[in-house]
Amino acid sequence: MCGVMAMYLFYLGYRVLYTLNPEALGFSLLFLYAETHACLALGLYFFQIWNPMMRVPPPVPRDVTVDILIPTYNEDLALLRKTAISCLGMPYPAKVFFLDDGNRWELARLAQELGCGYLAREERVHAKAGNLNHALSLTDGEFVAVFDADYVPHPTFLERTLGYFQDPNVAFVQTPHNYYNVDSFQFWINSKKRDKWNEQDAFYRFIMPGRDYWNAAFFAGTSAVLRRKALESIGGFATGTITEDVETSVRLYAKGWKGAYHNEVLSNGLATTDLASYHQQKLRWAEGNINLLFAENPLTKKGLTIPQRICFFATVFGWFVGIPETIYFITPAIMLLTGWYPIDPFDWQFLMVYLLYLGVLVGGFKYVSQGYGRIGFNNLYNMTNFFVLLKAVAKSLLKRRSKFIVTSKEAHNSGVQLTTILPQVALALLCVAGMWWGVLNLYYGLTQDLFVYSIGIFWTGTNASLAVAVIRKTTRAWYDRQTFRFIGAIPIEITNATGSYLVVSKDLNESGVSLETCETLHLGEPLALKLHLGPNVVCARGEVVYVSKEESKVPGPQALRSYGIRFNQLPQIDQDIIHQFCFHLVFPRYLHHFARRDSWGQGLANWYANRGRFQKRALRQLVTLPCRITGPFSFFTVVNDLSPTGVAFTGHYPFEVGQRLHIEIVTNQGGIGVDIDIRSCQRIPPGYAYLIGAQFVEAIAEKSHPLAPYMHIHKKDVLI
């Protein structure tokens, strides 16, 4: 980190001394400001991630009282039901309260049905913070857990977080925010490369643990537990702000309380699905955080330690990123259009210095960021937000206060409006104009600076491609469904007029399922379905509402086709079972597919250390086949991969290594039963499912074996 900063300072020194352009001094200084801003931001980032902490939760106390508060205003009741059921499903005893600022009788009835408390206010003063403070005055638990309406916690949430409060100075425990609707435009997913990026991941999985080292992690509004006594010591949640969470944290730290950050995903919420809502959310966060400078200035607030001051200043400063990014995005285009050079002379000597600086910066940033530093994605994020962040800075500095607006998480089929992406469209047009202008300058011989113009055109093209990528991503019409379907394979028995079959799902939720089968189904055809959801079995009736046109080849005479099934009048209790299963087993299994893996260097070292084992293991093929395991626990599950020597599948119970079981794998040519020995049992966080590797007692050697053809299929799109 020190090396990177030293290189950055050397580069800035060189820029100031040798490359300011007196012929376009204002423009040149503006660009230098952007670079200096980025240098300071990088320094603050390095400070925050100096030593990320990975805490192990202390044993949970058994004699404390907890109130779970779910503040709501206008959110969908189905969404609130999911959150409340998950809260009620926690084994640790706690009271659950809906804090309804919308005063809805339907929600009061839902609370009564579920056995939750219902607290409502006459006036919606101070928005969410006021709502929480109102609840604090009416409840008496020693601790309060706060969940936004769309955040569904895991059953172990309280057991993993309450232990930290054994330290009497700990005021709150925050856990990472995570989104489950991975079809939102905020995600960049490449299933084949097992790569998933979301802007929040770096912050919640890396920067927050880093801040925790400095005792400067903050309460982030949801998925946290707070000590009532601590809140009372500062007069409750901070009001008069649109980001009550950060301000509350600053006040707690100033009073001498401590915070703790538990870096484990223990709840999942909804990401905004459309760009307008996303920008609205970003604007609120940015404005709220920048206003912290005026309300509880971390640089001058009494009671904070120096690292806390730096970390909270970094929080505020981070939202000013719109200014340098806008300068970076428009500078090359303006250079090409006007002939003003921000850097002059831009010669080979400067290029050598610049390449050295860039190499050290990129390499160092990636190395210290431990896989979370993704420069390309960060640029896309900045391209998506630069204008909103500029707007937030302008509004904050002009002291034009915004109201707290609840972020909409519903799917909008109408898609994005042109006004929402106008800054990106304008920037793309500016960049194209700049590039074309530069090309014309070179073509007509109006400039002799081929070197500088080539670099300018390349840089402008990069910015244009970023703008186009954002426009393409955000204008794609994806969100046809009102509720998100969880991607995952579960075994399903379907029965129609011709018989019963065991098939595998592709995705599911409480309103429907899509599955793959070689059997022919017709649109509108009624089906009886039996969903094997771990220890539970849900029986449902449904009808075929979608038949894919594409077919996949599988061994045997028939082709595999995808079908969409909609459930008909599924009882509420069964819907609740499906949603619990999706949240606690299907989604963690999906996330595990993208779990962080070793870098290539670590992978190579691992291979060398275990080379004997790797040489012996047969090549595995990804296949998704339903199967039935018979042993101490008998259950239906899905095969993840297959080789001549073994099989891997997902289980809902831990198995001991060496245990012998029987597996019956269902293919389109019938069931094939073999004995297996368990070789590995890997827990999928947070611990409701296991990846089990097993070895066939007798390896499949003959090509005539019914399973042999499956060992030569590559099903690249199937997720395990």
Add this chain to the structure above:
Amino acid sequence: MDPVIALLRNKWVLLFGGVAYLGLIWSMFVFVNHDEMVRAELLRSPTTVSQRDVVKMYEAFGQHDPWVKDDVMVLRLTEALVYQGRVEEARNTSQMLLLNNPHNDALRFQVALAMHNGGLYEEAETHFSILLKERGDE
């Protein structure tokens, strides 16, 4: 989907819109940089510059535009004027050029060559004579 967004995502709209946009930028470029483009063309190839542009350049020469201080530019203008048969104008520009650079033999040689190539042999001979005389003096 918003109809404007649907249009934005249509490949034909993008293609024709893109071509039209590039055309518009090109027109603006020509409008803004016309004089510079003419000067650049004059430097590159004096014989291909249009009559209208050469006349405009000569008029600008008369009004002492800043580029008049550029000897190479004036020389190329002289060449263009000679090529287009505008003898009087060529004579004026060459005189001005040589007046500003009385001892620049290379420039005088270039002027003489331009005159000769344009068929103005008498003018060329005069300049060649001066050059030979000066050489003889040395």
